[in-house]
Amino acid sequence: MALPARVEIHEEGPREGFQIERPGFSIADRASLVEALADAGLRHIQVASFVNPKRVPQMADAAELFAAIRKRPGVRYTGLWLNEQGFERASATAPVDLTGTLFFYASDAFSRQNNGKGMRELAESQRGWVRRYREHGLQIESAYVMTAFGCNYEGEISEERLAEALRFIAALQREESFRLPALYLADTVGHANPRSVRRRIDLAREILPHARIGLHLHDTRGLGMANAFAALEMGVDLFDASVAGLGGCPFCGSEHGGAAGNICTEDLVFLCEQLGIETGLDLPKLLDAARLAERIIGRRLEGKLMHSGLPLTVREGVTA
Amino acid sequence: MALPARVEIHEEGPREGFQIERPGFSIADRASLVEALADAGLRHIQVASFVNPKRVPQMADAAELFAAIRKRPGVRYTGLWLNEQGFERASATAPVDLTGTLFFYASDAFSRQNNGKGMRELAESQRGWVRRYREHGLQIESAYVMTAFGCNYEGEISEERLAEALRFIAALQREESFRLPALYLADTVGHANPRSVRRRIDLAREILPHARIGLHLHDTRGLGMANAFAALEMGVDLFDASVAGLGGCPFCGSEHGGAAGNICTEDLVFLCEQLGIETGLDLPKLLDAARLAERIIGRRLEGKLMHSGLPLTVREGVTA
Numbered sequence: 266m267a268l269p270a271r272v273e274i275h276e277e278g279p280r281e282g283f284q285i286e287r288p289g290f291s292i293a294d295r296a297s298l299v300e301a302l303a304d305a306g307l308r309h310i311q312v313a314s315f316v317n318p319k320r321v322p323q324m325a326d327a328a329e330l331f332a333a334i335r336k337r338p339g340v341r342y343t344g345l346w347l348n349e350q351g352f353e354r355a356s357a358t359a360p361v362d363l364t365g366t367l368f369f370y371a372s373d374a375f376s377r378q379n380n381g382k383g384m385r386e387l388a389e390s391q392r393g394w395v396r397r398y399r400e401h402g403l404q405i406e407s408a409y410v411m412t413a414f415g416c417n418y419e420g421e422i423s424e425e426r427l428a429e430a431l432r433f434i435a436a437l438q439r440e441e442s443f444r445l446p447a448l449y450l451a452d453t454v455g456h457a458n459p460r461s462v463r464r465r466i467d468l469a470r471e472i473l474p475h476a477r478i479g480l481h482l483h484d485t486r487g488l489g490m491a492n493a494f495a496a497l498e499m500g501v502d503l504f505d506a507s508v509a510g511l512g513g514c515p516f517c518g519s520e521h522g523g524a525a526g527n528i529c530t531e532d533l534v535f536l537c538e539q540l541g542i543e544t545g546l547d548l549p550k551l552l553d554a555a556r557l558a559e560r561i562i563g564r565r566l567e568g569k570l571m572h573s574g575l576p577l578t579v580r581e582g583v584t585a
Numbered sequence: 586m587a588l589p590a591r592v593e594i595h596e597e598g599p600r601e602g603f604q605i606e607r608p609g610f611s612i613a614d615r616a617s618l619v620e621a622l623a624d625a626g627l628r629h630i631q632v633a634s635f636v637n638p639k640r641v642p643q644m645a646d647a648a649e650l651f652a653a654i655r656k657r658p659g660v661r662y663t664g665l666w667l668n669e670q671g672f673e674r675a676s677a678t679a680p681v682d683l684t685g686t687l688f689f690y691a692s693d694a695f696s697r698q699n700n701g702k703g704m705r706e707l708a709e710s711q712r713g714w715v716r717r718y719r720e721h722g723l724q725i726e727s728a729y730v731m732t733a734f735g736c737n738y739e740g741e742i743s744e745e746r747l748a749e750a751l752r753f754i755a756a757l758q759r760e761e762s763f764r765l766p767a768l769y770l771a772d773t774v775g776h777a778n779p780r781s782v783r784r785r786i787d788l789a790r791e792i793l794p795h796a797r798i799g800l801h802l803h804d805t806r807g808l809g810m811a812n813a814f815a816a817l818e819m820g821v822d823l824f825d826a827s828v829a830g831l832g833g834c835p836f837c838g839s840e841h842g843g844a845a846g847n848i849c850t851e852d853l854v855f856l857c858e859q860l861g862i863e864t865g866l867d868l869p870k871l872l873d874a875a876r877l878a879e880r881i882i883g884r885r886l887e888g889k890l891m892h893s894g895l896p897l898t899v900r901e902g903v904t905a
Binding site (some may be wrong): 415417418419420421455456458459460461484485486487488489490491493494495525529532535536539540541565568569570572573576577 | 735737738739740741775776778779780781804805806807808809810811813814815845849852855856859860861885888889890892893896897
């Protein structure tokens with residue numbers, strides 16, 4: 266399949282990044298980063314999560330952060346929630362752009378660890394979310410299959426297990442009379458490789474032929490950009506990414522391999538531009554945002570292009 | 586074209602890495618790294634360069650380093666030289682495995698900057714090296730085309746300029762009656778992308794149909810592993826790489842974008858293994874070597890897998 270003409274990139278850095286860092290980064294700094302990302306042309310920015318402030322104190326001030334952002338028309342400032350309480354908080358936070366997002370898991374052990382529920386029970390619970398979103402007047406926009414490639418408890422997840430999660434979603438669509446616009450395969454803890462990416466995209470297209478396929482990749486083991494390229498060659502045109510590769514944690518040992526960041530937004534944009542794929546983003550502004558993120562966090566971040574700079578365009582007259 | 590069944594990886598870390606760091610790393614530490622790399626199965630390790638000690642004091646002790654290494658049978662411990670003096674020093678250093686390597690440039694400005702000669706004059710000077718190597722009883726093993734994709738003075742290098750360098754090599758083969766076993770396309774300062782990698786491999790195969798194509802990639806702008814994957818899919822089975830991604834310099838600003846390291850050996854090996862390609866290397870031992878490199882250098886290095894660890898193999902009985 267050919268490369269897409271255009272890709273859509275959703276920014277995850279403000280949530281992914283600051284969720285894993287020490288608490289205490291100022292609202293002003295985090296708001297300025299979100300604003301810089303919007304200036305660079307990002308149209309979908311995940312700002313913060315509405316989760317238990319006792320477990321994730323970094324996100325306790327999510328509502329204040331949303332309120333502090335100078336908003337830009339046409340940009341969606343989204344949040345993440347994992348339970349009803351979180352959704353109620355997000356709903357009550359006026360400037361949050363609510364999204365009808367469903368979550369499924371292909372790893373039973375990972376689902377139990379993260380949700381206290383196995384993958385099937387968790388999947389069944391999404392039926393309640395379909396109905397809840399409807400009650401709030403929200404369309405179902407997308408579904409994520411987390412740990413779609415593997416996880417740190419079970420290792421590689423079989424294609425059959427992923428297919429089971431996907432077939433559940435297909436059945437849920439029929440039973441609840443909706444059609445899923447987008448299905449994300451999430452390589453939550455970095456188990457994907459270019460071959461498994463291609464095979465699992467095929468599988469998702471077979472089971473959910475009407476859904477646009479998106480990828481949520483982490484660069485845990487260095488294959489993030491190779492995986493993105495493999496997906497682009499399958500015509501995939503929807504990616505999550507984190508500015509500067511935010512979300513990685515240099516202080517986490519190998520037992521926390523899951524703590525590596527999303528693939529880096531500006532490096533992905535550079536890949537797309539080099540391949541002639543439109544992103545709608547302003548790469549120099551995006552690099553400014555990445556460098557702002559680095560100044561805020563106060564240590565070298567993982568992004569490559571932000572440190573090397575853009576290559577020169579060919580200068581006339583220098584050629585031999 | 587299909588993936589190769591097996592790849593050969595040449596290790597560049599000991600030279601690439603320590604050449605760019607402050608001088609003064611001990612011979613003992615550097616020798617122990619080389620030994621760890623040989624233990625991991627690497628069969629071609631570039632240990633040091635024989636260059637002007639006034640310009641590159643880090644490599645002033647190259648001969649002592651070679652002497653200190655406990656050698657392993659079957660491993661080639663190679664060096665780099667840029668002029669006759671360097672070659673004479675290397676030749677006089679008993680344990681150096683001399684290699685008949687030629688160097689060409691596709692960028693005129695970069696060649697002038699590095700060699701004081703334009704690309705054509707430099708290319709012509711390689712005829713002298715063909716003869717010199719023969720006088721020393723050395724086979725011509727390989728030729729590098731440096732800056733085969735672009736450089737930081739001229740930006741992108743056109744395919745026509747690369748073709749000119751390749752045609753010169755083809756003519757030199759005929760005129761000097763040798764057949765080049767291996768031709769490396771070197772992305773010296775990180776201008777390659779998966780598309781240009783594929784196009785330029787095709788070009789090299791067209792002009793030098795008998796040469797095995799190798800790639801020397803730097804991960805300057807985050808596309809290193811995507812570029813390697815694109816090459817693997819073209820059947821390329823010969824790569825240079827640096828353990829832990831050695832060779833990067835976090836203190837170099839964007840004006841020194843060229844200071845990013847080679848693609849990371851163990852991350853490349855991981856990619857290959859995930860794709861079912863044999864490398865002949867022991868990945869856990871290679872990770873030990875990468876972590877040793879990090880302890881010696883004393884700061885976080887760029888490799889990903891060394892920090893995240895290998896993924897679990899699927900554990901029986903955990904599946905739902």
